[in-house]
Amino acid sequence: MALNISSPVSRTLLSDFATTRDLLSDKDYIIVEGVITVLSVALAFVGVLGNDVSIITFVSMASKDGVTVTFLFTAAADLIYLVTVIAMGVSFLLLSVEVISGYTIWFPVEPYGVYGFLAMSGRYPYEASNLATTCLSVARCLCVAKPLLYRSSFTGNAALCITLIFSVFSIACFTPVLALMEMKVQYSNYINASRPSMWISPTRETVKDVIWTVTDAFIPIATQVIIAFCVVVMNRSLKLASEFRQKSYSGLTRRGKSSKHFAVAHAILMQ
Structure with missing residues (x-):
């Protein structure tokens, strides 16, 4: 199981490595994941x-x-969010040092635990940003489709209230999952010593599954549907506006030509 930079880690280091041991050795896994992490960190910078x-x-x-x-x-x-991705890259680098050295080199705090907490913490700004992007799409769609009605509705104060609601929603969604994780001093067979390591409550998976059904399944699909609908509506509205301007311009041009012909005819008759 690969470690995903955009989602929290839900299992221990031992169980994660156990799932990949049939396909890759620990060091091969670290190399493959390390390449992905380096690319992610570079893009994050x-x-x-x-x-x-x-x-x-x-x-x-x-x-x-x-x-x-x-x-x-x-x-x-x-x-x-990008700062958390960079911090996760540093944590994974320290984890790689431990694994590649066979844990002859190890750190006072488990890097994998820090990685897991950073991955979970990164969900807060990530979710809020996605919701704000969707809100912005809806606001632009309304302003294009009904400019006279909604042009002055999306004010700075309204935007502040909406972004505050999104922030509170993100905190309410992911805090219960994060609250069921803890850095506890535990004994590790890898280093034959005790150090602060990630501890996960047995109920975390149940809570996570319920919450992520909304945040990882329903919201992303709903977001894409809303944005696609907004694009269709804006495209249609802009086409109608363009056709209206062209017809108006054509009408003015015809009236202008008629007035010019009338003026010429009038001048001829007056001679």
Whole structure:
């Protein structure tokens, strides 16, 4: 079972490695996962740079409209998530050192436990960012489809309230799962010593399955459906607006030509 940077780890190091031992040795697994982690961290650094630029840009604009506030929130949430990805990469590097050295080199705190907590913590900004992106799509769709009705509805205060609701929702979803994890001092057969290691409550899997049915199954599908619907509505509205402008321009052009012909005829008759 590979360690997913966008989802929390739910099993111990021993059981995770046991599931892959039939296919890969521990060191081979570390190498394969290490390559994926290096690529993820490299992309995360690029993302951090891009989101830093976005945040600086939105702040310097000093605009208080709802779209700018939502974009700023999304950039900040993405930045926090990418920082957790980089921290997870460091934790996995320390884990790799332990495994490759045969645990002759080990650290006072279990790197795998830190990795698991970081993976779980990264779900907070990740979920909030996805919800904010969906909200932004809906807001833009309404402004395009019904500009006179909704142009002034998505204010900065409304955006702040919506993003606050999304943040509270993310905290409410993932805190119960995180609360059933703990770094406890435990004995490890790998290092023949005790150190703070990840402990998971037996009820965590049940709670996680219930919560993630919503966050990992229902919400992503609903988000994609909503965004696709918004794109279709905006495309249709823009086409109708374009056709209306073309017809209006054609009508004005015809009236202009008629007026010009009338003026010429009038001038001829007056001679």
